[in-house]
Amino acid sequence: MTRVAAVQMTSGPAVAANLEEAGRRIRAAADDGARLIVLPENFALMPLTDADRLAAAEPDGRGPIQDFLAAQARTHRVWLVGGTIPLTTQAPEKVRAACLVFNDSGERVARYDKIHLFDVRLANGEEYRESRSFEPGAECVVVDSPAGKLGLTVCYDLRFPELFRHLLDQGAELFAVPSAFTAHTGAAHWEILLRARAIENLAYVIAAAQDGRHANGRETYGDSMIVSPWGEIMTRLAHGAGHVVADCDPARQQGVRASLPSIRHRRLRCAGRTSVAEDKGLIFGSRDAGSDHA
Numbered sequence: 001m002t003r004v005a006a007v008q009m010t011s012g013p014a015v016a017a018n019l020e021e022a023g024r025r026i027r028a029a030a031d032d033g034a035r036l037i038v039l040p041e042n043f044a045l046m047p048l049t050d051a052d053r054l055a056a057a058e059p060d061g062r063g064p065i066q067d068f069l070a071a072q073a074r075t076h077r078v079w080l081v082g083g084t085i086p087l088t089t090q091a092p093e094k095v096r097a098a099c100l101v102f103n104d105s106g107e108r109v110a111r112y113d114k115i116h117l118f119d120v121r122l123a124n125g126e127e128y129r130e131s132r133s134f135e136p137g138a139e140c141v142v143v144d145s146p147a148g149k150l151g152l153t154v155c156y157d158l159r160f161p162e163l164f165r166h167l168l169d170q171g172a173e174l175f176a177v178p179s180a181f182t183a184h185t186g187a188a189h190w191e192i193l194l195r196a197r198a199i200e201n202l203a204y205v206i207a208a209a210q211d212g213r214h215a216n217g218r219e220t221y222g223d224s225m226i227v228s229p230w231g232e233i234m235t236r237l238a239h240g241a242g243h244v245v246a247d248c249d250p251a252r253q254q255g256v257r258a259s260l261p262s263i264r265h266r267r268l269r270c271a272g273r274t275s276v277a278e279d280k281g282l283i284f285g286s287r288d289a290g291s292d293h294a
Helices: 017-030 050-056 064-076 155-159 161-169 183-201 250-259
Strands: 002-008 036-038 079-081 087-089 093-104 108-113 119-121 127-129 140-145 148-152 176-181 203-210 211-213 219-221 223-225 233-237 244-247
Touching: 002 017, 002 223, 017 036, 017 064, 017 244, 036 087, 036 203, 050 087, 064 079, 064 087, 064 093, 093 148, 108 140, 119 203, 148 161, 155 176, 161 183, 176 183, 183 203, 183 219, 183 223, 223 244, 233 244
Parallel strands: 002 036, 002 203, 036 079, 148 176, 176 203
Antiparallel strands: 002 244, 079 093, 087 093, 093 108, 119 127, 140 148, 203 223, 211 219, 223 233
16 A cells, blocks of 8 residues: 655746745655655746746756756655656747656656647636647656556646546556646536546546646636545545645555456457457556657
């Protein structure tokens, strides 16, 4: 059994202040016994402008935000899922929203770049065009962690069950979902989607959220939570900065998957791809994707 944590923040435009706050939350979660801690999307920077994000973007493998994540993981002897941070690309006007995972020795063991970009015009008048300033990722990532095989996703990815199925086929037993859901969409769909992804895949879901009114005017929903493979909300934090913890029990998950073997009962497959889950169980797929994206 492994204790995991989801951190909730209200990040602003000052990287140093955000890192100081994240450090306090990481330390508190570690003191509560968490061995795997997930930070929210944009934990280090909720910029006022796209230019601010570009100015703070780091090259892959070096920079103050990446150094911070490595040092925090090493200092507190925890595995750390670093929400998202902006990493530079070959396109000078765009960045990758990169989710980095560090082990308890401070070594980076995985990188996932957010695949699905939030390009929407909501009924309440809010409009977002992430594709103007972000370059989408292209690779699904599962990494071995103390709590099991961890599938990496970010925020808007939550609306695409095919991504979670692909991670399941790579062996995922739990999912990290660092997010900055809008208050409008969060109230309508956040809990429903998280519980659905847990139930569909009989997997734990660790959802770390941004919450509240940010300096750039954006309002995020909060409600960080950890969901069981049965779809139960094990713990949640509706509003405010803080963290939640819960224990991931592999024996319980195995029991759920044995008594309700829906994963083995799958009949439809994506074209050109078959599932390893049906005949062999959930067995493989950890890698660091950092070298694939510059």
